[in-house]
Amino acid sequence: MSEIILEGRGVTRTFGDLQAVWEVDFQVKRGEILGFIGPNGAGKTTLLHMINNTRPPLTRGEIFFKGQRIDHLKPYQIAELGVSRTFQIVKPFPGMTALENVSIGALFGKDKIRNAHWAREKTRSILAKVNLSQRENVPVENLNISEIKRLELARALAMDPELLLLDEVMAGLNPAEIELIMELIIQLNREGRTIVVIEHVMKAIMGISQRIMVMHHGEKIAVGTPEEIRNDESVISAYLGERYAKMRGSDA
Amino acid sequence: MKRKIIILGLLLLLFVSVPFALSGFWVRLITYILMFSILASALNIISGFTGYAAFGNMVFFGLGAYTTAVLMSKGGFSFFPALLLSAAVAVVTAVLLGMLLLRLKGHYFALGTLGAAEAVKHIIENLTELTEGGQGITVPPLRGSPAVVNGFFYFFMLLLLIAILVVAWRISKNRLGYAFKAIRANEQAAGVMGINTTRYKIIAWSLSAVFTGITGSVYAYWFSYIDPPTVFDVMWVVKMFVMILIGGAGTVFGPVIGAFILETISELVWSRFINLHLGILGMIIIMVVMFMPNGLISLVTTGRGFRDIIKNLRRSTESRL
Amino acid sequence: MLLQSIVNGILFGAVYATIGIGFSLVWGVMNIINVAHGSFIMIGAYLSYTFYIAFGLDPFLSIPLNMAILFAMGYLIQKFVLNRVVRGSVFITLTFTFGLQILIANICLLIWSADYHSIKLSYSGAGITIGSIVIPLVRLGIFIAALVLTGLFYLFMRRTKIGIAINATALNFEGAKTVGIDVGNIYAITFGVSAALAGAAGALISPIMSVNPFLGGPLVGKAFVIAILGGLGSTIGALAGGMVLGLVETVGTVFMPSSFQELIGFLVLVLVLVFRPQGLLGKKFYE
Numbered sequence: 001m002s003e004i005i006l007e008g009r010g011v012t013r014t015f016g017d018l019q020a021v022w023e024v025d026f027q028v029k030r031g032e033i034l035g036f037i038g039p040n041g042a043g044k045t046t047l048l049h050m051i052n053n054t055r056p057p058l059t060r061g062e063i064f065f066k067g068q069r070i071d072h073l074k075p076y077q078i079a080e081l082g083v084s085r086t087f088q089i090v091k092p093f094p095g096m097t098a099l100e101n102v103s104i105g106a107l108f109g110k111d112k113i114r115n116a117h118w119a120r121e122k123t124r125s126i127l128a129k130v131n132l133s134q135r136e137n138v139p140v141e142n143l144n145i146s147e148i149k150r151l152e153l154a155r156a157l158a159m160d161p162e163l164l165l166l167d168e169v170m171a172g173l174n175p176a177e178i179e180l181i182m183e184l185i186i187q188l189n190r191e192g193r194t195i196v197v198i199e200h201v202m203k204a205i206m207g208i209s210q211r212i213m214v215m216h217h218g219e220k221i222a223v224g225t226p227e228e229i230r231n232d233e234s235v236i237s238a239y240l241g242e243r244y245a246k247m248r249g250s251d252a
Numbered sequence: 253m254k255r256k257i258i259i260l261g262l263l264l265l266l267f268v269s270v271p272f273a274l275s276g277f278w279v280r281l282i283t284y285i286l287m288f289s290i291l292a293s294a295l296n297i298i299s300g301f302t303g304y305a306a307f308g309n310m311v312f313f314g315l316g317a318y319t320t321a322v323l324m325s326k327g328g329f330s331f332f333p334a335l336l337l338s339a340a341v342a343v344v345t346a347v348l349l350g351m352l353l354l355r356l357k358g359h360y361f362a363l364g365t366l367g368a369a370e371a372v373k374h375i376i377e378n379l380t381e382l383t384e385g386g387q388g389i390t391v392p393p394l395r396g397s398p399a400v401v402n403g404f405f406y407f408f409m410l411l412l413l414i415a416i417l418v419v420a421w422r423i424s425k426n427r428l429g430y431a432f433k434a435i436r437a438n439e440q441a442a443g444v445m446g447i448n449t450t451r452y453k454i455i456a457w458s459l460s461a462v463f464t465g466i467t468g469s470v471y472a473y474w475f476s477y478i479d480p481p482t483v484f485d486v487m488w489v490v491k492m493f494v495m496i497l498i499g500g501a502g503t504v505f506g507p508v509i510g511a512f513i514l515e516t517i518s519e520l521v522w523s524r525f526i527n528l529h530l531g532i533l534g535m536i537i538i539m540v541v542m543f544m545p546n547g548l549i550s551l552v553t554t555g556r557g558f559r560d561i562i563k564n565l566r567r568s569t570e571s572r573l
Numbered sequence: 574m575l576l577q578s579i580v581n582g583i584l585f586g587a588v589y590a591t592i593g594i595g596f597s598l599v600w601g602v603m604n605i606i607n608v609a610h611g612s613f614i615m616i617g618a619y620l621s622y623t624f625y626i627a628f629g630l631d632p633f634l635s636i637p638l639n640m641a642i643l644f645a646m647g648y649l650i651q652k653f654v655l656n657r658v659v660r661g662s663v664f665i666t667l668t669f670t671f672g673l674q675i676l677i678a679n680i681c682l683l684i685w686s687a688d689y690h691s692i693k694l695s696y697s698g699a700g701i702t703i704g705s706i707v708i709p710l711v712r713l714g715i716f717i718a719a720l721v722l723t724g725l726f727y728l729f730m731r732r733t734k735i736g737i738a739i740n741a742t743a744l745n746f747e748g749a750k751t752v753g754i755d756v757g758n759i760y761a762i763t764f765g766v767s768a769a770l771a772g773a774a775g776a777l778i779s780p781i782m783s784v785n786p787f788l789g790g791p792l793v794g795k796a797f798v799i800a801i802l803g804g805l806g807s808t809i810g811a812l813a814g815g816m817v818l819g820l821v822e823t824v825g826t827v828f829m830p831s832s833f834q835e836l837i838g839f840l841v842l843v844l845v846l847v848f849r850p851q852g853l854l855g856k857k858f859y860e
Contacts, residue, residue: 054444080446084444091438091441094438104445108447109445112446116430159446305664358604358663359604359667362606363606364843367839370839371840371843490668490672493667497664497668530682531676534672534674534676534678537669538676541669
């Protein structure tokens with residue numbers, strides 16, 4: 001089993017003159033939590049789109065999952081290989097309940113459970129994990145933001161992924177809810193899942209990630225441990241800036 | 253659950269007794285309504301469940317009708333083999349058209365299918381040696397007394413309807429149904445969650461096509477004469493959409509309920525006000541779309557009593573801008 | 574013979590542009606495919622016919638009358654009826670306009686009967702001859718009127734406040750609301766303008782086509798092709814699309830029987846939809 005589960009080489013995506021993602025090389029180690037930060041517009045979400053090919057085509061470059069090239073595959077094929085993700089702008093299936101939404105992940109994700117009944121049982125256990133059991137029969141339009149975020153996570157989980165891509169799953173949540181998600185992520189990681197987390201909640205991401213990758217203006221500008229990143233000059237000037245310098249002072 | 257089964261059983265009994273209890277006129281009328289119920293249910297699979305508005309769905313009806321007509325009148329085939337071949341033609345067409353058109357979304361898909369249906373209609377009109385072109389083709393009819401003939405087609409349609417209802421019911425509960433509904437709800441998210449959307453869309457359309465094609469085949473045998481404008485008539489599809497809207501899109505029995513309601517009204521109007529027929533149908537269509545886009549059921553179930561129905565009517569007509 | 578066909582195609586192409594631009598506008602701004610657009614054209618043609626029979630009014634002069642009447646009709650329909658379903662799904666809006674179309678066809682049937690009516694103008698035989706090409710005066714007049722209408726529409730959309738508001742609403746619905754545009758009113762005006770253009774188109778075709786309540790269908794079919802070819806909401810696109818359609822039809826009859834023509838038309842349509850849905854010119858609105 002190789003140590004690198006996801007790898008990108010020279011990954012580039014342009015929209016006309018706009019270089020959304022430019023010549024990015026990256027590696028994700030199996031079993032790690034990789035934090036992925038950068039100012040808005042840095043290209044983080046675009047890179048995620050490229051990993052599971054939701055906005056083709058790739059302009060240039062290659063992406064490998066467990067050694068297999070995936071940049072030409074359809075999204076559903078990538079999902080079947082064991083990659084699942086959440087969306088920054090949440091996309092639950094309208095007109096269906098929470099239970100039904102998550103069931104779809106179980107039915108069509110990596111395990112492709114055939115039996116609708118068994119899928120529902122698996123779904124229930126996942127809903128319990130994200131604390132949504134009491135809301136399982138509620139139509140998703142009636143869920144609040146915290147519940148929807150957890151629903152997104154549950155849907156991705158139901159697919160039993162080896163690699164989980166989380167796009168700003170903590171955005172819009174209060175500190176207690178953020179704590180909950182952080183614990184969840186750590187627990188999922190202990191189960192053996194590799195997790196890439198895009199976030200802006202600095203304290204959270206610094207706290208749970210083993211390594212952090214930083215993007216700015218479409219390019220990768222740094223990668224390393226949270227400590228290394230905190231002290232990296234280019235990162236500080238590009239992104240963290242003065243505000244973080246103040247935070248460092250108040251950090252325990 | 254038990255109550256539902258009893259009601260369905262009673263309804264079935266009622267329907268089975270029709271040819272024995274009512275006159276030929278009524279038997280034929282109800283057969284016609286059953287036919288529309290099947291067609292609307294078939295359309296519901298690709299449109300109501302999966303969200304692809306196939307305005308060209310009559311292409312399968314027409315192809316089914318013409319395949320049977322040509323095979324029986326020119327090829328000396330008997331009905332059942334012709335029926336099977338018609339079904340095969342419908343499925344193959346659905347797969348081929350599907351690969352071409354199912355990548356389109358919204359209006360583009362709707363009108364793409366309509367364009368394809370019109371193209372097929374014109375092809376059939378032009379293959380005059382085979383199909384007798386625009387003047388229509390006659391099919392050797394079923395021999396027998398009127399009562400027997402009426403009964404045969406009545407029960408055939410009834411069986412087809414039961415078959416498609418069973419299919420629709422199973423779909424609404426199983427994995428296939430989940431895929432269809434997910435595609436309708438958010439196709440991109442569905443793909444990301446592992447659903448091979450192209451494959452499932454083609455399956456949905458093929459199911460729709462096979463039932464539509466078989467119905468077309470039976471129609472040809474039943475009416476004994478078909479011509480291109482009738483069996484490729486786009487107004488039929490519009491009516492089917494209205495039936496689906498009345499009964500509730502994506503439900504199992506909705507299209508059937510809608511078919512019975514619309515055709516009954518149609519029949520009442522047609523016999524009294526022939527020259528207002530189209531206009532009234534147009535008005536009905538407009539009313540249904542405006543006041544009950546979620547089906548008759550939604551008007552009635554969200555609240556109790558007359559006052560709530562009026563409130564629902566008023567709410568549904570508020571400008572949604 | 575070929576040259577004459579080409580000239581005929583161009584002459585008629587301008588009329589096609591007027592037929593197509595109203596339809597394309599409504600589709601582009603409100604995402605509604607107005608199947609009743611053909612019926613609006615028929616109403617225009619019937620109105621011109623009636624004015625001619627009752628008052629001896631030349632169809633060209635009936636254009637402003639038709640436009641006023643149909644604008645009012647379209648505005649009211651959108652304001653009180655269509656605005657309620659406009660944000661609905663494809664099959665709701667499309668089914669709705671189908672219903673509207675047959676309602677209008679029935680009304681026309683009741684008022685004017687199913688007989689074919691036509692207008693015979695006193696000058697319909699006269700024409701200009703250039704070399705071997707004959708340009709009938711009526712067709713020339715129609716061509717010029719159509720170009721003028723198209724030009725006026727273009728200016729309306731680009732230079733007037735309302736036109737710009739329509740563009741804004743089309744390009745960014747939520748944004749338009751935020752800057753205080755009354756989108757319900759804009760939609761009503763848009764539909765009214767579309768109907769007015771249809772009414773004008775009806776006046777233009779009344780001297781050269783026999784009118785019948787059921788010609789709405791084929792007409793909207795042509796409008797659809799023009800909209801697809803030209804790109805939604807684009808005036809120049811509609812002109813180009815109209816010309817292409819006009820030329821293909823007239824030049825096509827030289828080479829093949831008309832039944833094949835329609836077939837080729839549909840096949841081309843399907844292919845364009847699949848492979849180049851943004852239209853031949855690939856433009857939308859902002860020409």
